[in-house]
Amino acid sequence: MSAVASGPAAGRRPVPQTRLQRMLTSSIGLKISMALTGVILSGFVLVHMLGNLQIYQGAEAIDAYGKLLRKEPAILWLFRFVLLGAVGVHIWAYLALQRKNQQARPVGYQARHYKESSFASRSMTITGPLVLAFIIFHILHFTTGTVHPDFHEGAVYHNVVLGLKGFVGVIYIAAMIMLAFHLWHGVWSLFQTLGAPEERYGSLGRRFATIFSILVTVGFATVPLAVLAGFLKLP
Numbered sequence: 001m002s003a004v005a006s007g008p009a010a011g012r013r014p015v016p017q018t019r020l021q022r023m024l025t026s027s028i029g030l031k032i033s034m035a036l037t038g039v040i041l042s043g044f045v046l047v048h049m050l051g052n053l054q055i056y057q058g059a060e061a062i063d064a065y066g067k068l069l070r071k072e073p074a075i076l077w078l079f080r081f082v083l084l085g086a087v088g089v090h091i092w093a094y095l096a097l098q099r100k101n102q103q104a105r106p107v108g109y110q111a112r113h114y115k116e117s118s119f120a121s122r123s124m125t126i127t128g129p130l131v132l133a134f135i136i137f138h139i140l141h142f143t144t145g146t147v148h149p150d151f152h153e154g155a156v157y158h159n160v161v162l163g164l165k166g167f168v169g170v171i172y173i174a175a176m177i178m179l180a181f182h183l184w185h186g187v188w189s190l191f192q193t194l195g196a197p198e199e200r201y202g203s204l205g206r207r208f209a210t211i212f213s214i215l216v217t218v219g220f221a222t223v224p225l226a227v228l229a230g231f232l233k234l235p
Contacts, residue, residue, distance in 0.1 A: 033093040037086040049219040059157035066156040134175040169224035180217040
């Protein structure tokens with residue numbers, strides 16, 4: 001007489017996924033999730049960079065900008081939660097996509113990936129975590145003031161000039177270089193995900209990614225450079 005399986009695991013079948021779940025966890029769904037969250041994050045870094053450039057108008061202008069951002073705390077926190085959610089989904093989609101690629105490893109995909117390979121694409125697994133680590137440090141540095149040497153709430157000019165002196169300014173510049181590679185590959189991949197014809201050289205997506213990445217990262221990097229050069233200084 002054969003043994004009969006018993007217990008809560010007996011006869012248990014996996015819960016079928018809905019069409020939406022299947023789409024979101026498919027390779028194309030994960031790529032779309034990365035693309036959409038990438039648009040949100042790219043838009044944020046552009047706006048953030050433009051806001052930072054107001055420091056060249058003096059302490060009064062950049063401090064007023066900081067106060068404006070905190071005028072409506074509810075809106076500010078909603079904006080922060082959207083950004084955190086976008087970062088979370090972006091990381092989840094990337095890890096899930098990497099896991100799928102490792103499990104499947106289709107010959108066609110490997111060949112195409114090798115053809116389109118660049119230093120920026122090969123270094124995404126390095127620049128991604130490093131950029132994330134920098135973002136955490138940046139929040140502790142200029143948002144909460146936890147690791148700032150002399151943080152004054154609302155005194156943006158003071159905090160930036162004092163906070164970017166010395167080796168910390170060098171860290172910010174290095175982080176912008178990593179951001180440049182990450183942005184460049186991410187923005188170009190966005191065009192590929194959307195189905196645009198993206199040959200390796202001379203494509204619209206490649207040109208846009210190059211211009212956008214240079215514009216954003218150079219705009220960010222000028223601030224620590226100006227502090228280190230003594231152009232921006234405390235009175």
